[in-house]
Amino acid sequence: METLISVLIGILFTIGVYLILSKNLLHIIFGSSILSHGAHLLIITMGGLKKGAPPLVSENAAAYADPLPQSLILTAIVINFAVTAFLLVLAYRSYDVLGTNDMNQLRGVNDE
């Protein structure tokens, strides 16, 4: 299972990076979303998968899934959400003010 997920993470990273390298601002935000999905999966995979019960004490299981990566991911999800929301509004505003979403046109002045 870990191997399979590792390959999936690699595919997600490939697509995310490819999107980030594109010139459309919206694609870049999609790319960063996919990258963060990949990162979350990576963290949980590194903690080991499907070993034991959910980390709830009342289950009385012999072993629990590792709670530490889960709490880390929870934090990461929320931060990622905040950043994505901000990026979205920023992209909207920049389109509003500058009239373009094309990164190649957002270059500042030619010779400063």
Add this chain to the structure above:
Amino acid sequence: MSFVHLIIFIPFVAALLIPFFYKYLSRIHTGWFVLPIPAVLFVRLAAEVPLVAQGEIFMHTMPWIPSLDINLAVCLDGLSLLFSLLILGIGTLVVLYSIFYLDKEHEALGNFYLYLLIFMGAMLGLVFSDHLMLLYAFWELTSVSSFLLIAYWYQRKKSRAGALKALFITIFGGLSMLAGFILLSSGMGTYSIREIIGSGKEVTLLPQFFPAMLLILLGAFTKSAQFPFHIWLPDAMEAPTPISAYLHSATMVKAGIYLVARLTPIFGGTMPWFWLVSLVGLVTLFWGSFSAVKQTDLKAMLAFSTVSQLGMIMCLLGLGSAALAEPLNIMSSLYPAAMLTAIFHLVNHSTFKGCLFMVVGIIDHNTGTRDIRKLGGLIRLMPLSFTMMMIGSFSMAGLPPFSGFLSKELFFTSVLHIARLDIFRLETWGVLFPVVAWVASIFTFVYCMILVFQTFLGKYQPQKLEREAYESSWGMLLPPLVLAVLTILFFFYPNVLADYLLLPALAAVLPNMAAADFGIEPILAWHGWTPELMMTIGVVLLGTLLYLTFPKWSRIYHQLPHWLTLNHAHDRFLSLGEKISLTTTKAYMTGFTRDYLAYIFLFMILLLGGGLFGQQNFSFDPTGNSPIEFYEVILVLVMISAALTVALAANRLTSIIALGVMGYVIAIFFVIFRAPDLALTQLVVETVTTALFLLCFYHLPKIKKEVVRLSFKITNLAISLGVGLIVTAMALSAQGHQLFPPISGFFENSYELAGANNMVNALLVDFRGFDTMLEITVFTIAGIGVYTLIKLRMSRRDSD
């Protein structure tokens, strides 16, 4: 604090007070307050002459940075006494001269004397330092104060250019000298010059001996304007004339000479030192005198003549250094004699060159031009200036009865006999020295004659001058007069000078030889019909001939094309450097975000890939993996196809929905991976994010619903595939390595410790509550940011 320290510090302290004098006592020329400082210090130091002549050496040390073994170690011996007397004596005269030269009303005198005093203090510190780092500190201080003084009239473009060039070249040399000092002191384990000298021949065995020598010599050559670093000196003539007289003839340019003389006991006696110093000196001697003849500006002519004379002194220092070579042969008294000549000529040059600069300054001041083509026939109007100019020039040309004659004769003696010695392959190449020296002397003679006769004889052309020429006031004439009188005095009483100043200085340069070993005969004005005298007569005859026929052969100076000159090379070097750095910067700083991201990802691939595969750190061990169910494979496939849909969809809405699908599949994964809280959060967050996406890019009216297709780029694909491969490889490789057991077992006590059944929640708010607090902060900031972006409408256009 010893008196030597005081002598160094007094100019700096005085420099601090100058602005107050300048501001609050502006009715009196600031120079009058400065004048007593060098005068009193000169007298104080002159009182030490008899003691030092008896061989006494004053050593004093004050702590500065004791933990790094850096101290204010100073030493007063014959050599530093000679230099400091020159600095202070000519300093006094220059200050006096500047009082009459610079106008109280129109010039920023506060700056002038401030810089001048800093320079004086730095120069004194330089010659008294016994510590290599201290020496370097003062060395750079002279460069900086010289830079300030050259650009004294900073409104003029040429002044700024000259100052920049001087700074560039001398700092380049200064830095390489520092490197040489560090090499030397790291090899010897001490910074003290005297201790390094005291260790004898040990230093020659160091592996860094030769590089250190080369680097230090680079510093000395740049400072003393030796070929090919002499180009800054003529451009430094944009400085006020008192500065040219003081810095660029008598003191600063002698700093390199001082350094070579001071370090001769360390490096001297070896073949590379001998050839480097004497050959560079010889080339400079010739090139300087050859270039001086073609100048039409009096100061430029004097600048090149300074270059040439410095080359002569350097050459003599090189020849004299052979005195330290082993084994000594019968002719050995010749080398100390060459060294003595160097020191003697150093004194002579300082006196007559200072005098000449001051006279040129008077001519400039009183006629408004320094151009030889406009001057002429000033002899009747300015008789005193003419006399002094004649004394200075004839001394420089090496004519009796002036001091230059003696040192030039001694110089000829040295170069004539050098070929007879059979060390350092002199038997083959030694003949070079007398020939080049003789030719250079002829050119020296020619420009000395031009200096005197073109300026003062011939036709007076008042229509070409800015103002009617007139003789100066006594205040301006007195300083050059003193120097001119000294020039004559040195001719008639050279041995008084030698006994009290030159021989002690020689003892400092050649410290390991007893005075009796030198076997130096007293300097004689008349030494019989020797070959040297014949050479001088030849110089006079040929020089006169060349001077008279100058218009006929002056064409050779235009043969050298402009692009071959050293100045052109220097300018080309600088502009080429600028151009190269500009093109490289423009080549990679494209302004496209995509390019910078590509650099970042490429480095990531190279570094991580290199670490993983280059050093064989990759390992893959699937044992201990959990089993794969059928539906999990389906989920993975759904995930991949959703991601591809995000990337490739033509419609923006499709992409957004596919992104939502991905988020929900992740939530299902979290369910499978036994993470209920994550699944819950992921579901909620994904829903909100999708809603936001839709809000921003679909429902907001201003955005056109254009179709944006992802363009295909092979480089992007290669980079992203590389990143994906690296991440997968790292993930796989990391699974097989568990360095120590996880600490998660501890959190099973969450009920006992925190009263919570849900371990993840206990972690978030109890065990690691700080993270959560800051995460909340992040959320708040993002919220405020979003609000600001939407609400605030202050663009630059609006505020205008």
